[in-house]
Amino acid sequence: MDRVLEPIVRRKLSTEVFERLKTMITSGALKPGDQMPSERELMERFGVGRPAIREGMQALANLGLLTIQHGERARVTEPTPASLFGQVDDAAQILLSTSPAALDHLKEARIFLERGIVRQAAERAGASDIAALRAILAEQRAVLGDAETFIAADMRLHARIAAIPGNPIFAAAARSMLGWLRQYHTEMLIWTGKENLTLVEHEEIVEAIARADADAAETAMVRHLERSRALYVHQGA
Template structure:
């Protein structure tokens, strides 16, 4: 039986350089805040030309591993959950713009996620957390009629609930999903008077959180999101 051909593909020099630079970061040889070695040092170390170094460095920047400023050495970035999600912001928005199914899946994922956040927050909310949430609602109430400000306050409210968990990954997930959905949050919210429902529902959610009512908090948040999901449309 004839064996299938397994062609060996020669990699670009810049790909090899990228792998080595990435290992310098992941191994701890270079720490967050450190400057990357100069182009000349890297050219001598790896035995390649300047174009390969520059292309590899740009790939590192595109992946959020380093920052590049004109006239300065590239610096290693400290990776956080937030910075990682920011790397996929553009591609996520393109995916959503191309598929109605993807938008519906994101709405469903957000509801699933926030139900858990409400239950977590009901068990952990402090007096300061409750005070912050009520302050956000008041700022939201004061922005009635100004769509952009109202929606920003809405996003802040839901992210603040995620912050009660104390888990930065939850906060980053919340911020990312809300930012992606904001692209499709229509101004129907403002012009149809539905903002009054939003404010009342936010008040109810905070009341349940303050009472440490786990089931009631989830129910109030689920009711709120199921009603408002229709406001997100392609």
């Protein structure tokens, strides 16, 4: 029988601490809301120093599994789709800032996602959802000419539509994409007078949702997003 060399890789102590603490959380030994043992307890339990404990716990916090506040014990956090997408915010911003192609890919992905979301929104929206969308439209109409506030209302409308289907992954993905795109939004919206066109397009989308017309809602959303693609421009463009 041939012997296969399988070297044992020595890992950093903080990596071992991270793995053990993660197992305590994923196994249910520690549940969301529970306090973590003190640093001293963990040092004694694992036989390591304070730096390894702190590095391991920070790695868990970076994954959204722990909340660390100064002067208090860390607490176990329940992972959510929002926290999951939040973990890639920095990486997404770096990718977008260094690659014009990545921005085009993101705009295309947004259209792909939102055309499906708006269909489900049209099929599932209740009276309170329609009222909320119309209220955001009224806010947006009231701030015509104020670019920053107008764009913020625009993002709230899209985020509210994404919340209607009741799938937290849809909502988290849509919010993240909106956040990643935000820094590339130009003021072309205002100085070309396209804010009024945006309002008309938003009204078409909302009214199609109100009629429970999934086909019309999808068509209106795609037309709106295809037209507004030009408003998001890479800094190097």
